[in-house]
């Protein structure tokens with residue numbers, strides 16, 4: 720079985736939850752690099768097919784070799800492409816963007832929303848693991864009509880990561896600065912006493928203490944969280 724880092728195991732777990740009970744179609748791994756996630760999803764039978772896209776040729780080749788060596792050449796395709804360009808979405812698709820910058824993720828989703836029919840988008844799950852700019856991603860998701868199915872966190876070699884699972888509903892919404900910075904789902908898990916999320920929030924608080932000096936969104940989020948905790 721293809722082993723994954725702790726971070727990618729978290730992403731894989733969200734794919735498992737998305738695939739659970741549904742007609743497992745395709746995983747589309749955008750920015751697949753080594754291709755390990757697609758291999759593992761096929762090995763575990765979560766999906767029938769895998770599509771990997773890579774903006775660079777060398778990682779695309781790595782993905783292709785990994786899928787071929789694992790015996791999945793017939794049920795996989797690898798494209799050198801920017802995001803989802805040239806890959807029309809289908810009902811039931813699970814799209815993963817992991818280990819990428821938040822602004823890059825926003826750009827790819829914005830184009831995907833323009834390029835695909837609303838009725839198809841409604842039946843696609845997006846699993847997002849931004850390396851940075853979480854608050855911008857969450858504001859974008861709310862404003863663009865995405866809703867959360869789940870969000871999880873992990874600590875991999877002393878670095879914290881989060882992973883969102885969202886679906887498109889089309890109704891634009893707003894989030895408070897606190898929700899944007901901490902995540903609506905994670906705030907709920909925190910209130911319910913989730914220890915992993917509490918550790919993550921402690922880490923975020925310490926970073927936000929520094930970032931608040933130059934970032935009004937972060938400053939307002941910290942204030943709102945402290946106020947809620949005093950209630």
Ligand SMILES: C[S@@+](CC[C@H](N)C(=O)[O-])C[C@H]1O[C@@H](n2cnc3c(N)ncnc32)[C@H](O)[C@@H]1O
Nearest residue numbers: 750751752772773774775778800801802817818
């Ligand atoms: C840090 S790696 C993460 C690889 C893997 N998804 C993971 O989580 O381990 C990011 C990958 O995304 C690719 N990438 C960056 N922007 C992209 C885009 N717009 N479209 C497709 N691939 C992209 C990079 O070439 C790189 O291989």
